[in-house]
Amino acid sequence: MAYTNFTVETDADGIALVTWDMPGKSMNVFTAEILEELNAIIDATVADAAVKGVVFTSGKSSFSGGADLSMIKSMFSFYQEEKAKNPAAAAKKLFDLVGRMTGLFRKLETCGKPWVSAINGTCMGGAFELSLACHGRVASSAKSVKIALPEVKVGIFPGAGGTQRIARLTDAQSALQMMTTGQSLTAARAKAMNLVHQVVEPDQLIPAAKQMIKDGLKPVAPWDEKGFKAPGGGIWTPAAAQLWPAAPAILRRETSGNYPAALAILKCVYEGLQVPFDTGLKIEQRYFTHVLQTTEAYSMIRSLFISMQELGKGARRPAGQPKTGLKKVGIVGAGFMGASIAYVTAAAGIPVTLIDRDIEAATKGKGVGEGLVKDSIGKGRLTQDEGTALLSRITPSSDYADLKDADLVIEAVFEDREVKKAVIEAVEAVLPAGAVFASNTSTLPISGLAKNSKRPADFIGVHFFSPVEKMMLTEVILGKETGDHALAVALDYVAAIKKTPIVVNDTRGFFVNRCVFRYIHEAYDMLIEGVPATMIENAAKMAGMPVGPLALNDEVAIDLSYKILKATVADLGEKAVDPRHMQLVTGLVEREGRLGRKNSKGFYEYPPKPAKKSLWPGLKDLYPQKKADDVDVSVLKQRFLVTIALEASRTIEEGIVTDPREADVGSILGFGFAPYTGGALSYIDGMGVKVFVQLCEKLAAAYGPHFQPTTLLKDMAAKGETFYGRFDPYRVEKAA
Ligand code: NAD
Numbered sequence: 001m002a003y004t005n006f007t008v009e010t011d012a013d014g015i016a017l018v019t020w021d022m023p024g025k026s027m028n029v030f031t032a033e034i035l036e037e038l039n040a041i042i043d044a045t046v047a048d049a050a051v052k053g054v055v056f057t058s059g060k061s062s063f064s065g066g067a068d069l070s071m072i073k074s075m076f077s078f079y080q081e082e083k084a085k086n087p088a089a090a091a092k093k094l095f096d097l098v099g100r101m102t103g104l105f106r107k108l109e110t111c112g113k114p115w116v117s118a119i120n121g122t123c124m125g126g127a128f129e130l131s132l133a134c135h136g137r138v139a140s141s142a143k144s145v146k147i148a149l150p151e152v153k154v155g156i157f158p159g160a161g162g163t164q165r166i167a168r169l170t171d172a173q174s175a176l177q178m179m180t181t182g183q184s185l186t187a188a189r190a191k192a193m194n195l196v197h198q199v200v201e202p203d204q205l206i207p208a209a210k211q212m213i214k215d216g217l218k219p220v221a222p223w224d225e226k227g228f229k230a231p232g233g234g235i236w237t238p239a240a241a242q243l244w245p246a247a248p249a250i251l252r253r254e255t256s257g258n259y260p261a262a263l264a265i266l267k268c269v270y271e272g273l274q275v276p277f278d279t280g281l282k283i284e285q286r287y288f289t290h291v292l293q294t295t296e297a298y299s300m301i302r303s304l305f306i307s308m309q310e311l312g313k314g315a316r317r318p319a320g321q322p323k324t325g326l327k328k329v330g331i332v333g334a335g336f337m338g339a340s341i342a343y344v345t346a347a348a349g350i351p352v353t354l355i356d357r358d359i360e361a362a363t364k365g366k367g368v369g370e371g372l373v374k375d376s377i378g379k380g381r382l383t384q385d386e387g388t389a390l391l392s393r394i395t396p397s398s399d400y401a402d403l404k405d406a407d408l409v410i411e412a413v414f415e416d417r418e419v420k421k422a423v424i425e426a427v428e429a430v431l432p433a434g435a436v437f438a439s440n441t442s443t444l445p446i447s448g449l450a451k452n453s454k455r456p457a458d459f460i461g462v463h464f465f466s467p468v469e470k471m472m473l474t475e476v477i478l479g480k481e482t483g484d485h486a487l488a489v490a491l492d493y494v495a496a497i498k499k500t501p502i503v504v505n506d507t508r509g510f511f512v513n514r515c516v517f518r519y520i521h522e523a524y525d526m527l528i529e530g531v532p533a534t535m536i537e538n539a540a541k542m543a544g545m546p547v548g549p550l551a552l553n554d555e556v557a558i559d560l561s562y563k564i565l566k567a568t569v570a571d572l573g574e575k576a577v578d579p580r581h582m583q584l585v586t587g588l589v590e591r592e593g594r595l596g597r598k599n600s601k602g603f604y605e606y607p608p609k610p611a612k613k614s615l616w617p618g619l620k621d622l623y624p625q626k627k628a629d630d631v632d633v634s635v636l637k638q639r640f641l642v643t644i645a646l647e648a649s650r651t652i653e654e655g656i657v658t659d660p661r662e663a664d665v666g667s668i669l670g671f672g673f674a675p676y677t678g679g680a681l682s683y684i685d686g687m688g689v690k691v692f693v694q695l696c697e698k699l700a701a702a703y704g705p706h707f708q709p710t711t712l713l714k715d716m717a718a719k720g721e722t723f724y725g726r727f728d729p730y731r732v733e734k735a736a
Helices: 032-047 069-085 087-109 126-133 162-169 172-181 187-192 202-214 238-255 260-272 277-292 295-312 336-347 359-378 384-392 417-430 446-450 484-496 512-529 533-542 549-556 558-572 579-591 617-621 633-653 660-671 680-687 689-703 711-719 731-735
Strands: 006-010 015-020 053-058 115-119 136-140 198-200 329-332 352-355 394-397 408-411 436-439 459-463 473-478 500-505
Touching: 006 032, 015 032, 015 202, 032 087, 053 202, 069 087, 069 277, 069 295, 087 126, 087 277, 115 126, 115 202, 126 162, 136 187, 136 202, 162 172, 162 260, 162 277, 172 238, 172 260, 187 198, 198 202, 238 260, 260 277, 260 295, 295 500, 295 660, 295 680, 329 336, 329 417, 336 352, 336 359, 336 384, 336 394, 352 359, 359 384, 359 394, 384 394, 408 417, 408 484, 417 436, 417 446, 436 484, 446 459, 459 484, 473 484, 473 660, 484 500, 500 660, 512 533, 512 549, 512 558, 512 579, 512 633, 512 660, 533 549, 533 633, 549 558, 558 579, 633 660, 633 680, 633 689, 633 711, 660 680, 680 689, 689 711
Parallel strands: 015 053, 053 115, 115 136, 136 198, 329 352, 329 408, 352 394, 408 436, 436 459, 473 500
Antiparallel strands: 006 015, 459 473
16 A cells, blocks of 8 residues: 555565655654554554564654644644533543544554664654554664653643653653653663663664564563563552652742643653553543643643744745845854854854954954864764864954955944944945845844944844853844845844744844843832842742843843943933832942842852852842741732733834734743743733733732733723734735
């Protein structure tokens, strides 16, 4: 029989080699069609007496990325539609749908013929669950092999038998750790955890897999053998008595109870290990059905999976612009940011000219890249040759004439209008026609800077976040006159360096910093009210923020906050800032000399390593302190999330951000906005705009007018709208 996505070739030994190779796709993913074909392959190989066993592999460089977006998306939309008609029937149908993959993999596992999965590259999620259902697993030793069950990162969990099989192959603690963090394993680590049987050289993969069958691999999973015991002996052992009472507490410490999927993993393993395997699968199916109905799963999948991919693939790229082949990128300013931008650009294979005021400064900037390369080689992420090649792509210079053949120049010089003006003029004097000038400014509006340009249509903002090599987001800022060509070049560049872009219109602070400073200012308010600093930091983390607002302010520097407040007063007048904030920050910077992490003195003290940072005790003396019992932590948590979400909604109302996907993805990647919410706008949509407006009004009455809901929000509440409904990102596609 012919298949669209698979080839099946049976050799003289009766071993069928099933190769998964979806036409027109760069990566194999599970779709409804794949499940159907796989089902047919199982039936056909069982029925064919000539087939003794099956080796399952991929025809692509990776094995498979797991489930397809559209399959998950359709599960949600199916459920939402059905729920409106009959909630109980919808849940039952969802339960059956969820069980499809589980049932298929169980059928494979019990088909009576041995199956071996030959893992040749990245093997994620459902693809590894399929491999786990095979009786043998051989992985290639290639560096590209990464094995993971990463579902928890998008709000779900391994729901096709993964929780049950992993917990029966490796000890419960390792199983929990792997699944609740979604961490990637190398082939060697997977073998050490007993999750694969063999690791072999890439060219030995198929022969080794076939050999397992020739050696008489039994077509029976360990848990289907009589007398099977889980590694470590299951739940009722002394070792388990150490693990299980602590596990929920550890999970709570790590997640503050914000991630239903992570908790479900714990329950699946704990409950599943006490029952026969098939009952365990049912338990998993029930929890999976439950988790799929949570707002967290819905919003996380939308933002962290679907939107992130769509933005990464150029959802905001203007139509009709040819793809940019970046032959050379110029970077002017080889300081803190410029040096790292040069590194990530060279790491993407693009030659860079790195310019500073003199060759020494430019060469020092390249030195940052050298340090990063050394680190990567040390961690095994780069080979020596790759590192040498990367560095050879960075050419330090002090001569602007070297930019004459650049396609894009990014300026990262001092945050000073005059300095930037001089640089814009010097660069434009040599820049070829059609090349684009981008500024990495964090505070100066792009339209203002573009006034210094003779070609404002090719002038744009490309705003990086520090540390550049780690932060996945880049804000692309459109000045009033920025044209489509500049936007296309900027987006192609961001895609080339493998970051996710959001495109925003020009405003003070753009999107991310506007939101970040709301977060920090709420913490200032709390300090001024006398809330103990420890509670402020802990409440923020319990709300799901990765870094407390005071720690974050130390990272961005308190004197930067001070400068921004002063600049805001200069530009917009005294009323534009809260005088109590000004007083707090002025006191810290001018009186106490506390600038943040950079001088080891901020809201925290930074003693020499290995000692850990701790909150500065002097904070207690700044304002009369409230007793901890008099502070409601749940309100602190709400205040942080609401003030940020409100600011995000203002950027939509003002037309700064035009697509809710960008506000959501930008808030998570830019400053870690509680990922379980799906981002700042999904947080509002998730609870419903009406409920959000009521919450804002309550907080405004108690904590100040900055919580007042906006006209847009009130209008949306009255009409029962959502951000994804009113500002539907797919409206153009739907209209077409
Ligand atoms: P920095 O002081 O570390 O580096 C600035 C570099 O520009 C220095 O090496 C300096 O010698 C060089 N320079 C100054 N004038 C120049 C000229 N005329 N020609 C060539 N080089 C010149 O500053 P930074 O922190 O890297 O910030 C640079 C820009 O990036 C600023 O606009 C800043 O707002 C923006 N930014 C900074 C951060 C951050 O976290 N530091 C984040 C995003 C954006």
